[in-house]
Structures are given as C-alpha cells and as structure tokens.
C-alpha cells in the first residue's frame with residue numbers, strides 16, 4: 001500500500017507516522033507537510049531513515065502539486081491530518097483556516113477522486129477531525145456521532161466544513177471515506193501554544209499561567225498515542241462512510257487540570273509544594289469560548305474494541321518527563337516567531 005499522511009510533521013501526525021512505520025513495514029508511508037510553524041521534522045528524527053518512509057514538503061492548498069503527487073506515487077490510502085489547528089489563531093486569522101482546512105481538504109478529495117474514480121475498491125480517504133464541530137455542551141450530556149454540528153470558532157467552523165465536504169464526496173461520487181472526531185489530545189511533541197504544553201513551558205520558565213475566564217471550562221483529554229492507535233484501527237477496520245467519535249472518558253475543568261499539572265511539575269522540578277500554583281493568573285476570556293466538550297466513545301469501543309490505555313495521571317507524567325528531557329526541542333520551537341506570537345497573544 002502507498003499511504004499518504006498529511007500533516008505528519010505535526011503533533012498527532014508524527015505519532016501516527018511512527019506507529020504505522022513500525023507496525024506496517026510493507027507499507028510505503030509518504031508524509032506530506034508544509035512545515036508551518038506547527039510542523040517540525042525533529043518530531044520524526046527516529047524514523048526518518050526508515051526504508052518505507054518518504055517526506056514530501058508541500059502545501060495541500062497547491063492544487064497542481066497535489067494532483068502531481070497523487071499521480072506520481074499512486075496512493076491508495078490517505079490519512080488527512082494537515083490543518084491549522086489552534087482556536088486562538090483562528091480568531092485572529094480566520095482566512096488561513098479556510099484556505100488550509102477547507103480548500104486544502106477539497107484539493108485532496110479531488111485528487112483522490114480523480115485517481116481512484118474507475119475503481120474505488122481497497123481505497124480509503126480518512127479525514128481526521130475534532131469534537132469541536134459539535135459546538136459546546138452544557139453541564140450535562142455527551143457528543144454522539146449523531147449530534148448536530150454547531151461550530152462556534154473559525155477553527156471549528158472550518159473543520160466542520162471540511163467534514164461536510166468529505167461526506168459529500170462520499171454521497172455524490174462514492175468516494176470511500178471514514179471520519180473521526182476526537183477530543184483534546186495531549187502528549188510529547190505538542191506545540192506549546194495549546195494549554196498543557198504552554199503551561200509546562202511557562203512553569204519551566206517561571207512565567208505566569210494565563211487561565212482564560214473563570215477556568216471552569218471543561219475538556220475531555222486523550223493521550224496522543226491512544227489517538228494514534230485509534231486512527232490505525234479505524235483506518236484498517238472502520239466501516240466505510242462512517243464517523244467514529246474518539247474520546248478519553250476523561251473530563252477536567254481547566255483550573256483543576258492546571259492545579260494537577262502544577263503539583264506534578266513541583267515534584268519533578270524538586271520545588272516546594274505550591275510553587276507553580278502561584279503562577280496561575282486569570283486573564284481575559286477567549287471570545288466565543290466553548291464551555292464543555294465531552295465525547296461518547298461507545299461506538300468505536302463496541303465496534304472496534306478501542307479504549308484509552310493510559311490514565312490521565314500516567315499520560316501527564318509521561319508528557320512532563322518528555323518536555324523535561326527534550327529541552328532542545330522546546331527551546332528551538334519557542335525561539336523566533338513564537339516570541340512574537342506570545343507577545344501578541346498574552347501581553
């Protein structure tokens with residue numbers, strides 16, 4: 001099989017590539033990534049010399065390039081992760097999200113359709129999406145695969161749109177697809193603009209921990225390797241034209257999560273208990289901030305036997321250890337443009 005993975009130099013994509021390279025030595029894995037601020041080939045250093053791995057630097061928005069590589073490498077599977085992925089950035093620059101998340105996805109769909117149209121058998125377009133397309137929950141209830149889409153941020157609106165296009169290509173042209181909508185991921189290689197890696201980095205640097213609003217917002221956290229395992233399973237065993245929700249069965253209010261993180265960091269850094277918590281600073285809320293996300297992952301559990309393998313405490317400890325052991329990675333991604341982003345966002 002010739003499998004195209006888009007966004008493989010990013011956070012989740014790098015874990016997916018590592019898993020597939022190791023588990024399927026007979027597959028040719030092609031990683032297409034534009035290497036935006038969020039893409040980093042350091043994430044794949046350990047597997048870059050594998051004989052079944054090829055890196056392609058390119059932009060999914062570039063139609064002719066996308067058509068060219070589909071013809072050249074004759075892909076029979078696509079796992080599409082490339083995206084602009086940060087809600088706060090989508091608030092300041094929505095068009096970048098329209099371009100990559102919508103235009104880019106449609107380019108890939110067109111290229112797959114053109115290449116596969118005479119024979120859809122043994123082909124699969126796997127679109128990796130988010131639970132944020134469902135909007136916000138109140139204090140009760142869970143997102144099901146049948147929950148109506150109700151996106152609130154430019155990020156989630158662009159992902160919702162891309163999900164609709166994937167489904168539409170399935171209905172209209174018969175393109176074989178699967179979609180997964182996953183909750184918040186955390187783990188090694190996460191760019192330090194999202195809550196957990198940002199706060200780990202700020203604790204290391206002794207900087208304030210900017211908690212938005214009252215800190216009572218709730219997210220359902222999943223360790224990234226468990227997401228990669230779910231993607232592997234759905235890609236191989238999921239039913240065509242189906243959506244699967246993936247979640248951690250692990251809801252945390254932001255403030256409780258931050259306090260747990262502070263306690264674990266104090267222990268790791270040999271600081272007196274309570275040191276990191278003093279850095280917590282309540283700041284202006286995010287506009288349109290979704291109150292709560294929580295996934296009902298019973299469909300993937302019942303159909304494919306998937307469930308998370310790592311508890312939150314274990315996953316968080318592994319994540320903290322990784323950041324403390326990979327200071328060079330952290331220093332390299334937080335130099336340059338990151339500093340400008342940070343000033344604009346938090347000062």
Ligand code: NAD
Nearest residue numbers: 007009010011012034035036038039059060082083085185
């Ligand atoms: P990320 O921001 O860490 O990585 C995105 C990758 O895509 C980067 O390597 C970047 O260089 C690449 N990319 C961006 N624009 C591109 C373009 N135009 N052409 C080619 N490559 C481009 O994102 P992530 O957190 O790894 O998320 C991956 C996917 O999973 C996204 O589709 C996201 O919506 C989805 N998702 C993420 C989470 C999460 O918690 N991080 C949860 C559910 C779903």
Ligand code: TYD
Nearest residue numbers: 087184193194195196210211212217219254
């Ligand atoms: P984030 O990691 O950006 O993921 P998402 O918005 O996609 O869920 O944010 C997770 C939660 O943490 C969300 O409720 C916003 C909040 N948050 C803060 O309180 N401060 C921050 O600096 C960031 C980045 C997020």
